Amino acid sequence: MARARSGPSIFMSRRSTSSGRSAFTLLEMILALMITSMTVLTLYRFVSTHLAVIHASSEMGEDRATLDSVVQFIRAEMNALPDEPNVLAGKPFKFHGLSADEVTWWCPAGPGILTTAAPGDYLVTLAVQPVGERTTETELGLRRRPAPENKASLDLRGGGAGGRYDWLPLVRPMAAVEIRYFDPASHSWSDAWTDPVHRPSLLRVRLWRHAEDFPLEAVISVPSARLTK
DSSP states (O other): OHHHHHHHHHHHHHHHHHHHHHSOOHHHHHHHHHHHHHHHHHHHHHHHHHHHHHHHHHHHHHHHHHHHHHHHHHHHHHHTOOSSSSOEEEEOOEETTEEBOEEEEEEOSSSSTTTTTOSSOEEEEEEEEESSTTOOOEEEEEEEEEOTTOOOOOOOOOOOTTOOOEEEEEESSOOEEEEEEEETTTTEEESOBOOSSOOOSEEEEEEESSTTSOOEEEEEEOGGGGOOO
């Protein structure tokens, strides 16, 4: 009879021990859930940071390419200046505390972007100005107006202190532009150019798409600076 009693007791004890070893406690499940959550959060932060870096790098590359295009455009225009006096002038300006320098040059007639195949000569100014009256956002563009000798009619859509002009936007947004002129006579840089006869030998251009950016800087030669009349 003693053996009959001990059999079921040993069986139940083994069964209870086996069942206890195969189950997870609540504490173990909470710890596993916390570890899994931390792993997923770490992976999410890593992936999101990596994607943000790629996006920022792509935007910086696009901004650089845009500003490089502006520099190449200015270089092409300087190389195409006519062999005449009084074809280049520049003045320093400020807008919202940022540099908004302007440079004006003489553009002869032709099928180019500045004249759109119109007859006569034009004065073209590279400038930064507000996008609209109700916004502080600014853009880089070209103010085009007929030269004094040009009597051709134009559909002039802009206006300003210097008279009416046609506005051609180039880059938006554009926070600031700084232009300096190297005078070969004094061997120094100036923030303005008013000499109607001589020309600077170099232009130093700095461009900011955003105020907090590092500027793109380029030095542009003016091959016709040696020509005077």
